[in-house]
Amino acid sequence: MEECCSTKPKKESGHNHEGHDHDHEHSHDTEGQSIFQMFLPAIISFTLLLAGIVLDHYIKNDWFTGWVRLVWYLIAYLPVGLPVLKEAYESIVHGDVFSEFFLMGIATVGAFSIGEYPEGVAVMLFYSIGEVFQAMALTRAQSNIKSLLDQRPDEVTLIKGGKPQTVKAEQVGIGEVIQLKSGEKLALDGELISETASFNTAALTGESKPDTKTKGQSVLAGMINLNTVSQVKVTAEYKDSKLSKILEMVQDATAQKAPTELFIRKFAKVYTPIVVFLAIGITFLPYFFVEEYQFRSWLYRALVFLVISCPCALVISIPLGYFGGIGAGSRHGILFKGSNFLDVLAKVQHVVMDKTGTLTAGVFKVQEVNFDTSVNKDEILKLVNALESKSSHPVATAIHEYAGEADHSVQFENVEEIAGHGLKASTNGKELLVGNLKLMDQFNIQYDTSLNKIVYTLIAVAYDEKFAGYLTIADAIKPDAQATIKALAKLNVKTTMLSGDKTSVVKHVSDTLGIQNAYGDLLPEDKVDKVKEIKAKNETVAFVGDGVNDAPVVALSDVGIAMGGLGSDATIETADVVIQDDKPGKIPLAINIGKQTRIIVWQNIILAFAVKGVVLVLGAGGVATMWEAVFADVGVALLAILNAVRIQRMKF
Structure with missing residues (x-):
């Protein structure tokens, strides 16, 4: 039942994705059709059905009997029934015998075989109306996502x-x-x-x-x-272009199924054949146990049972709920790489954040320049600026802004970036070190230990194996960072900040924002260890960072959220969720969208199982008629669809 519903959206891009079944897709092409065109077959059938019921019960006549009555209802049946019977045939050809089209075909043809013409037409008519509504809802969900992103002129x-x-x-x-x-x-x-x-x-x-x-x-x-x-x-x-990649990413998201969605699809594959054989049992087994067995009566019960059993409400409304969640995120500048990440976000208990670029603006400015009197300040600053021009780090940008255009005539040898420490190079036969105090310690450079007390980010400089001085650089906290931490606390989500920056700077930021745990002076491998410690407590962890420098931590976390989606192609490719405008306030918003999506999906599951369960029992017992069966199938499907599209209208 992977492709249960005929409204399954076709893949927009030409890419094939592992785990995504392309072998058997049925799709109503709703694009380019007016609402009237989509409903026209149902309107024709409904008009003929209504006329037939009037002739049956309200207008006395002698001619509306026998083959005339059969042909009338058959004509009423064909506009809505033929497309479904065609789909049933194609499903069987592709190896999917127990499709919903097959169920509807058996149920309605069976109804005609026992003379229940109006009910046979009614079942297919209302099923067809449900299909149109499903097609409209899915098309709208997809077009909402596409219109939000595909803004490129030709x-x-x-x-x-x-x-x-x-x-x-x-x-x-x-x-x-x-x-x-x-x-x-x-x-x-x-x-x-x-x-x-x-x-x-x-x-x-x-x-x-x-x-x-x-x-x-x-x-x-x-x-x-x-x-x-x-x-x-x-x-x-x-x-x-970035937009092309983002659009492709959101389209690909439909191939990444959430565990709930995968379970329902697997369940439908097993469930549908079972109900078909149960229907056969309901038809024939009573012969051995009931004194006055009537084949027509028990066949009718079995047909009711088949109509009720159609799992369309589940198989269509659940993907639609996830499409809605992805669309709601896109509308707020949050891109989910798959519905599975909506599920993970809904369960997040601990958000681990990088500092620079996530909670702070990442726009550094030089606050103080303090070089030893024994060195030529301008010469040293020129060397530092030239060396930093080889780095794309925000600190390097701040130095360039302060010192001006780098002098590219300066020749460096053996340039080396030491992760978490800084830069090392040789020029004029002398060694130049630019980085944090740990870099000075690594190369046994002596300096005044009171420098450890400076709150701002400190860039230490050593030249010719001697400490030459330092620059201090400050980074502003983002305006919505504090509100973000408070919003996460309201969601009962713990917060931790990890940074390679000085512990004093990290503590200052964490105290200002009210973050529960904060650790500074961390190398990339130290961040990995910290996240491992948190995961060891069986907590679902989301990591928020730039998605490039913190790639090992992103890979380790349950869901990686990238800030700066506009800045790095690698970020878009490696993260699970991309926040495009760098606002940390989108972190709790993404979690909330995940939670609301999950709630709606489970509401639909419970609604479908509860109503179908009750009517299945009533149908097998001969209490429910085809009309109740139609409500249990089409009615519940429509209610589930209406519930699923709610998320697209929610205000978060």
Whole structure:
């Protein structure tokens, strides 16, 4: 029953994914159809059915009998019945005998065989209406996600020889310049070459607040130019833009099934054949135990049983609930790589966070420069700036901003980045060390131990095997960081901060924010050890970081959440969840979306099992008729669908 419902969405991308069954997909193509077109077969059947019931019970006549009556109801049956019988045939050809189409086919053909024409038509009619509603709900869930992300225009204005010309976005190469008018969406990633421009980044971050960029800064596909005409130098091909990768990631998310969803699909594969054989038993076994056995009566009970047993309410509403969760996340700038991560987030008990770039802005500024009087301050700063130009760390950026453009004429040899410590190199035959005090300890450089008391991040410098001085750098706490920690506490989620920064800095930040546990001076392997300690307590752990430097910890945690989705391709590829606008406030929001999705999914499971269980017993006992069976199947499916789409409208 993997492909139970005919409304299963087709994969949008051409990628094949392990564990995703492409062998047998049935899909109503609802795109491009009006609502009237979708409901037209049901309208025709309903009109003929209603007329037939009136002729049967309310208008006296002699002609509406025998073959005339049969043909009338058969014509009423065909618009809604033929597509389902066709699906049943195709399912059998593909090896899936016990599909819901097969169940409906047997039940309705059986009803006709015992003369229950109106009920046979009614079952297929209401089933068909349910299918249309399911198709509409699924299409809407998918289009919501796609419309949130696929904002790329097909054409761009390319500047060639100083003249603008309109070309297809796919034809633009790296290094070419495109022009962006006011109100126009950017189609490709690039670098702004105009002096300044403001952009609406809602397609990428969920935030409509204008983001002002200056010359040389990166701008991304999907951003909308808000004011003046701007020019952008393309840095990535159309297919390689951040937005393309994000869109592909969200589409791929549908292939990553949650454990609940996988269980229901496996359950349906076993459950459906069982109810078919039980229906056969209900038809024939009473012959051996009932004195006045009537084949027609027991066959009717079996047909009712089959209609009720259809597992569509479960198999369609559960994926729809997860689609809704993924869509709700996308609307808020949170990208889930699969519905399985919604389930994990719902159970998270402990959030472990990196400091820089997660809780702090990651925008460092030099606060103090203190070099020994015995050294040439300007010369040492020039060497430090030149060496740091080889690093992309935020600390290096702060030094560049303070010292100006690096002097690339400085020649370095044996440049080495020592993880968690800093940089080491040789120049003019002398060794240069730039990093934390642990780097000084490693190379036996003597310094004043009172420097350990400095709260700010300290960059120590040693030249020619002597301590030359230090720079202090501060990083501002993000505006919503404190509210994030409080929100996590309300969700009964523990918090821990891990950082390679100085313990004094880490303690200052953790005390300010109210974080329960904080550890500083950690190397990457130390972070791994700390997370292992937490997991040893059987706690479900989410790690929030940049997703690149902390890759080992991301891999170890139950769910990895990446901040800075706009900054690193590797982040998007390695993390399980990407927060696109770097706001830590999205962490509790993501957890809450996971919890609400799980609640809705379980509500649907309980509703379907409870109603179907009761009506199955009544049907087998001869109490329930086909009409109750229709409610138990189509009615419950519609209620479950309505419940599932609620998450798309929720305000978090």
